[in-house]
Amino acid sequence: MSDIGDLQSLTSSITAVTSPFRRYLSELHEKYKVINDGAVADYIPELALAKPEWFGICVGTSEGQVFEVGDCDQLFTIQSISKAFVFGLALEDHGREYVNSKVSVEPTGEAFNSIVLDEVTNRPYNPMVNAGAIATADLIKGDNGTQRLKRMLEMFKRYTGREHDINVPVFLSEKATGYRNRAMAYLMLNFGMVSEKIDETLDLYFQQCSVLVNARDLAMLSATLANGGVNPVTQERALDERYVQDVISVMLTCGMYDGSGAWAYRVGMPAKSGVGGGITAIAPGKLGIGTFSPLLDAKGNSVRGIKVCEDLSRDFGLHLFNVATPEHNLQQWIDGDASLDDW
Amino acid sequence: MPKVVSIHSYRGGTGKSNFTANLATAVAMQGHRVAIVDTDLPSPGIHNLFGLEPEQTGKTLNSYLWSESSIEDAAYDIGDSLGIGEPGKLFLVPSSVKADDIARILKDGYDVRLMNDGFRNLVKALQLDFLFIDTHPGLSKETFLSIAISHVLILILRPDKQDYQGTAVTMDVARQLNVRKMLLAINKVHSKLNPDALKQKVEETYREPVAGIFPLSEDVVQLASEGVFCVQFPDHPVSQEFIKVAQRISEA
Numbered sequence: 001m002s003d004i005g006d007l008q009s010l011t012s013s014i015t016a017v018t019s020p021f022r023r024y025l026s027e028l029h030e031k032y033k034v035i036n037d038g039a040v041a042d043y044i045p046e047l048a049l050a051k052p053e054w055f056g057i058c059v060g061t062s063e064g065q066v067f068e069v070g071d072c073d074q075l076f077t078i079q080s081i082s083k084a085f086v087f088g089l090a091l092e093d094h095g096r097e098y099v100n101s102k103v104s105v106e107p108t109g110e111a112f113n114s115i116v117l118d119e120v121t122n123r124p125y126n127p128m129v130n131a132g133a134i135a136t137a138d139l140i141k142g143d144n145g146t147q148r149l150k151r152m153l154e155m156f157k158r159y160t161g162r163e164h165d166i167n168v169p170v171f172l173s174e175k176a177t178g179y180r181n182r183a184m185a186y187l188m189l190n191f192g193m194v195s196e197k198i199d200e201t202l203d204l205y206f207q208q209c210s211v212l213v214n215a216r217d218l219a220m221l222s223a224t225l226a227n228g229g230v231n232p233v234t235q236e237r238a239l240d241e242r243y244v245q246d247v248i249s250v251m252l253t254c255g256m257y258d259g260s261g262a263w264a265y266r267v268g269m270p271a272k273s274g275v276g277g278g279i280t281a282i283a284p285g286k287l288g289i290g291t292f293s294p295l296l297d298a299k300g301n302s303v304r305g306i307k308v309c310e311d312l313s314r315d316f317g318l319h320l321f322n323v324a325t326p327e328h329n330l331q332q333w334i335d336g337d338a339s340l341d342d343w
Numbered sequence: 344m345p346k347v348v349s350i351h352s353y354r355g356g357t358g359k360s361n362f363t364a365n366l367a368t369a370v371a372m373q374g375h376r377v378a379i380v381d382t383d384l385p386s387p388g389i390h391n392l393f394g395l396e397p398e399q400t401g402k403t404l405n406s407y408l409w410s411e412s413s414i415e416d417a418a419y420d421i422g423d424s425l426g427i428g429e430p431g432k433l434f435l436v437p438s439s440v441k442a443d444d445i446a447r448i449l450k451d452g453y454d455v456r457l458m459n460d461g462f463r464n465l466v467k468a469l470q471l472d473f474l475f476i477d478t479h480p481g482l483s484k485e486t487f488l489s490i491a492i493s494h495v496l497i498l499i500l501r502p503d504k505q506d507y508q509g510t511a512v513t514m515d516v517a518r519q520l521n522v523r524k525m526l527l528a529i530n531k532v533h534s535k536l537n538p539d540a541l542k543q544k545v546e547e548t549y550r551e552p553v554a555g556i557f558p559l560s561e562d563v564v565q566l567a568s569e570g571v572f573c574v575q576f577p578d579h580p581v582s583q584e585f586i587k588v589a590q591r592i593s594e595a
Contacts, residue, residue, distance in 0.1 A: 011519045014487040017459050026460065068456070338523075343345040343466050 016067050020340040021333040024315075025057050025069040028308055033070070038295035038303035041275040044173040050076065050277060050294035056215035057308055058290045060223030064232040065334065072215040076292060077170050079274030080112065080128065080300075082156075082208040083136065084251050085221065087127040089155050090139040091243040099139060102193055103132045107253045107260055112300060115184050122191035124184075128254040128272070131184045137205040138194040145200040149207050158238035159224045160217040161231055171210035178206060209274075218280040218290025222271075226288045248282060252320070259299045267309050268319030279305035283318040286330065345466045347474045348592060349493040353509025355480040357499045358530045360389040361563070363477040365573045365582075366497075369589035371422060371433040375472040378418060378434040378465060380404060382458070382489060383479040384448045387438035392571055393421045397440050405439040407461055408453045414461040415468035425574050434469060455488045462492065473592070482516060491520040495592060497554065501531045502541060507548070514549060526554040528588065533559050555588040557581060 016022060033055050042048035056071040090099050101123075108125040110116055117124055117131065124131035142148030149166075156164045185202055188194045194201065213221075224231045225248055229239035239247065251270035256263040263271065269289070271281035277294030279302050289312060291305035313319050316333070317326025333340060350363045363379060371377040381389045381404065390400065402417040414436060422433035439445070466474055476489045490496055496517055500506040510527070517525060527545060532538060538556045545553050557563075560581055563572055573582035 007516065007519065010484060010487060011491075011516070014455070014484065014491045014520060017456050017488060018491045022456075023463075341344070343347070343463065 012065060015336075016065050018336070019065075019067065019334055020336050020342070021059070021330075022067045022069065023342070024328070024333060025059065025067055028311055029055065029057055029069045031311075032293075032304045032307050035304055035307070036295065038297050040277075040294045041296055041300070043275075044170065044177060046167070046170045046173055047077070047275065047294075052295055054277070054292065054294055055304055056290075056292040058215040058219035059287055059312075060216075060219040060232065060290075061287045061334065062223060062227040062232050062285060066216065066219065066233070068216060070215075071292065072290075074292065075167075075212040075214050076276040076278060076294065077167050077209060077274070078211045078213045078278060079209050079276040080133070080257075081213075081218065081221070081272045081274040081276075081278050081280055082211055083128050083133040084247055084255065084272045084280075085155065085159065085239075086133070086140065086152065086208055087136050087250060088239045088243055088247045089152065090127075090136045091246055092240050093141045094139055096243070096246065099136070102139060103127050103135045105250055105253070109258055109261070112257045113180055115180070115187065117187070117191065117193075122188075122193055124188065124193070126254040127250060128257075130181055131188060134181060134185050134201065134205050135188055135194050137208060138197075138201040140204060145203055148200070148204050152204070152208055153211070155238065156211060156213075156217075156221075158236050159231060160213070160220045161234045161236070162217070164211050164213065164217075166207050166210040167212050168210075171206050174206040174209060175203065178202070181205065213278065215278070215290045215292040218278050218292065219288050220290070222280040222282040222288025222290065224288065225270075226282045226284050226286060248284065251282065256301055257299050259297075259301055263306075267306075267313045268321055269309060269313055270320075271309065273301045273305065275300050277302050277305070279309060281309050284320070286318065345471050345474065346494045346592075347462065347466075347476065347492055348495045348497065349476040349478060349489040350497045350499065351478045351486060351490065351513065352480055352499040352506075353482070353513050354506060355386075357480075357501055357506065358557075359480070359499050360392065360477055361572070362497075362499055362528060362530060362557075363475055364389055364392040364571050365585045366589055366592070367473070367475040368425060368427070368433060368571045369573055369582075369585045370473055370475075370592060371427045371431040373589060373593055374431045375593065376430070376432040376470060377473045377475065378436065378469055378471050379475040379477060380436040380462065380465070381438045381477050382485065383477055384438045384453070384485075385445060385479055387440055387445075389477050390435060390437040390440075391569065393435055394424065394570070395419060395421060395435060395437060400437050400439075403439040403444075404436050404461075405444050405448070407436075408457055413468075414465045418465065418469060425571060432469075436465065453485070455484055458485070458488060459492065482513065487516065487520065490517050490522060493522055495524045495526060496522045497526045497528055499528045499530050500545075502529060502533070502536060510549065514551070525551045526588075526591070527551055528555045528557065529553060530557045531559040532556055554591050555584050557584055
């Protein structure tokens with residue numbers, strides 16, 4: 001009987017199971033789990049261990065309800081999704097002006113690993129390409145590498161509400177084989193865009209990509225941004241409210257690698273993907289989506305994850321600029337009512 | 344549209360399984376397609392009333408929850424042996440009585456999401472009109488689920504103080520979960536109590552209707568857990584009371 005003290009959270013977790021919205025997500029899961037297009041990332045052996053059938057969908061609302069379907073507890077490495085959130089931490093550490101002086105916010109249309117810097121200012125184009133993310137990681141404060149890593153992990157904890165670890169084999173492989181990233185870092189050092197503690201910063205960058213998350217964490221990352229930077233479940237602030245718009249707008253313009261333009265047009269939800277198979281997407285003020293399926297398209301985005309986001313955006317009118325009445329009313333589907341009681 | 348009816352009691356020993364078996368049978372006899380799911384995984388029992396032996400039930404609700412079978416493969420047609428004629432149907436999804444299986448449930452619990460999906464799959468696969476859920480007594484995450492998805496929640500209580508209090512707690516939870524319809528059934532009512540006065544008092548206290556009052560009946564006790572009373576003694580006043588409640592459920 002003692003756990004009935006937390007009646008509210010228990011009833012809300014049950015409502016999340018029985019809600020028509022979860023049923024909608026189950027049907028999406030059924031619909032797309034049969035799609036086996038794409039390939040698991042294999043540039044390091046650890047990533048190639050991912051099972052192609054893994055598939056989880058999680059949605060967290062800004063009211064704090066969480067809907068999970070499929071493999072939502074399966075851990076994987078966050079990879080590039082970390083870049084958006086570390087950008088937020090850099091903004092908190094240094095403010096907008098200074099961060100912008102080191103990293104631009106211009107979409108490139110180039111692949112994530114391109115070695116291109118702005119010819120006039122020598123800045124990397126945006127914090128979502130590898131060069132920009134390394135320059136951003138360089139800005140994270142801390143007396144030493146350990147402290148900087150700890151600050152980063154604590155930041156993720158504020159967003160997701162749970163402790164995070166890094167996958168050491170992934171980190172070590174990335175570190176051992178990241179010649180291209182190392183080259184980019186030295187190129188930026190040459191232009192004075194990053195500090196001289198290159199090895200420490202590269203370690204931090206490889207570590208941030210190796211943070212272990214699950215689909216639920218990805219939903220909480222974006223649900224927190226959707227909720228103005230405050231985790232809607234724990235009510236803890238994860239990001240200074242002044243910088244919420246910075247992070248979300250860069251996700252909209254640059255979050256989906258060189259597929260960002262088409263994504264903004266079709267789906268219209270600021271999002272970030274990672275080669276681990278994750279996507280986190282935001283409907284500001286409403287909800288955050290986390291998807292996990294390691295089968296990637298040629299641009300490095302999760303094939304099933306894209307489809308799930310496309311369907312959710314269309315059916316519930318989650319496109320940022322949508323004004324038409326969507327097929328489904330989000331609140332009605334979350335709360336459930338007699339008309340949706342489809343037995 | 345199919346209806347989900349959950350039968351719950353706050354404490355054990357209220358006659359919940361007996362009540363579920365009789366009510367579901369009475370509803371099936373009125374020509375409906377009915378299934379009972381025994382979600383009392385820690386202490387299953389309702390299969391006894393239908394004469395279903397553990398040897399006959401290779402697949403159980405446990406098999407489904409552990410992804411070893413579909414839920415409809417664990418559903419047994421028990422209508423024929425009870426003499427339920429077309430178009431009526433009665434199925435039972437039993438829980439495992441194997442000690443190892445019960446231990447595993449007690450240790451690990453189960454995924455309520457899977458249970459929710461299972462109920463829905465079963466209703467579709469067997470084209471059910473009614474799904475009866477026999478629950479484990481008390482309040483847990485698992486019983487919360489059954490309560491939350493019910494179209495009708497029947498709470499069974501005996502006329503004693505502990506049951507009164509527990510029922511009030513359960514009703515608070517049910518209201519939080521936006522249960523559409525609640526009915527009370529008072530069981531094991533001593534012959535000295537005036538049933539009409541009892542009904543009035545209970546309805547006033549809980550502000551929900553009493554659907555049936557069942558006496559502390561030696562006839563029922565005698566049959567105990569060996570058969571479905573209203574099949575064996577269709578003309579008995581207790582059976583008539585079940586038919587009355589069944590009518591109410593069908594029309595709800």
